[in-house]
Amino acid sequence: MTHPEYILTISCLDQRGIVHRVSGFLADHGCNIIDSAQFGDAQSKLFFMRVHFSSEDTSVTDEALRADFAVLGGLLNMDWELHDAAAKPRVMLMVSKIGHCLNDLLFRYKSGLLPVEIPAIVSNHTDFYQLAASYNIPFHHLPLAAGASEDAKLAQEARILEIVEANQIDLVVLARYMQILSPSMCAALKGRAINIHHSFLPSFKGAKPYYQAHDRGVKLIGATAHFVTSDLDEGPIIEQGVERVDHSMGPDTLTAIGRDIESVVLARAVKWFTEHRILLNGHKTVIFN
Structure with missing residues (x-):
């Protein structure tokens, strides 16, 4: 069975625990991280992250994934986007x-x-x-x-x-x-x-x-x-x-x-x-x- 894949991009003020909270969110929603990269800019004080993951829990819909992450994004004041990795721009x-x-x-x-x-x-x-x-x-x-x-x-x-x-x-x-x-x-x-x-x-x-x-x-x-x-x-x-x-x-x-x-x-x-x-x-x- 092929699982849907997504790419999540994030930017926000740098602070402790961002990677932990994002990876924890994905684990809690039945997602498996395929690759991940992050960078904290000491000059702008911003944190950037890109996560490529698959959604392996069929009970978690695309709509639920986006709605639930919006809550976390709001708590950390993130600028974030969630893309379907299979979609061609x-x-x-x-x-x-x-x-x-x-x-x-x-x-x-x-x-x-x-x-x-x-x-x-x-x-x-x-x-x-x-x-x-x-x-x-x-x-x-x-x-x-x-x-x-x-x-x-x-x-x-x-x-x-x-x-x-x-x-x-x-x-x-x-x-x-x-x-x-x-x-x-x-x-x-x-x-x-x-x-x-x-x-x-x-x-x-x-x-x-x-x-x-x-x-x-x-x-x-x-x-x-x-x-x-x-x-x-x-x-x-x-x-x-x-x-x-x-x-x-x-x-x-x-x-x-x-x-x-x-x-x-x-x-x-x-x-x-x-x-x-x-x-x-x-x-x-x-x-x-």
């Missing part, structure tokens, strides 16, 4: 005209390496509608002209949020979507939108950053995946990657290496999110690998 991908991250995520999804559902791809260009069709994923073209008015931008973002709501999206991934989101859009997607950018920012802004880096003779290139906030490219960092380069490599080679790093770093961040391994800690994150 619903992810919406957004892209403009550069497709390496999109292509990589779609391949991982199709091959089963990324356990998600992808009910929508959104773009302000039409470059990748055929790619979306090859995966049988609805493609939403929401154009936004260069120099568009604020009203036009907000109207386009309202349509994006309609797609998010209609498809019950858990995570929005900016897979090289080259539009700055408004503060209201960032607020609406707080904690459930991930962006990828090269790690040269803010040193090399604007077009062709790898060409700028080549002109400066950089020795390391890299990428950063982070949560989206209204502070451009400064949201809580989830994952980073770097690669050494040298004088013999031209700007096209640097660009190719950089795109590989961006794809891998973004895929890791998305996978960790879907496995409920990322907990926010102010302007930082706690990642339970």
Whole structure:
């Protein structure tokens, strides 16, 4: 008999006895812990915990488990979430005209390496509608002209949020979507939108950053995946990657290496999110690998 499995994530003020009370609760409700990780941050005074467990007592329903834990969560003033480990998060991908991250995520999804559902791809260009069709994923073209008015931008973002709501999206991934989101859009997607950018920012802004880096003779290139906030490219960092380069490599080679790093770093961040391994800690994150 297969028992249902859950992932419990917790954050609260650090105090004695949290692990004991959580593990005791699970034992009392017929649950078996499969793996567990915890971290106490001395700076923020917060405690973080992720528990993967199976529910082996058939008399304990999902509703009862959640209702009973809500009581403990209230007593310890916890921010907590209980996820069905078998459920596949619903992810919406957004892209403009550069497709390496999109292509990589779609391949991982199709091959089963990324356990998600992808009910929508959104773009302000039409470059990748055929790619979306090859995966049988609805493609939403929401154009936004260069120099568009604020009203036009907000109207386009309202349509994006309609797609998010209609498809019950858990995570929005900016897979090289080259539009700055408004503060209201960032607020609406707080904690459930991930962006990828090269790690040269803010040193090399604007077009062709790898060409700028080549002109400066950089020795390391890299990428950063982070949560989206209204502070451009400064949201809580989830994952980073770097690669050494040298004088013999031209700007096209640097660009190719950089795109590989961006794809891998973004895929890791998305996978960790879907496995409920990322907990926010102010302007930082706690990642339970």
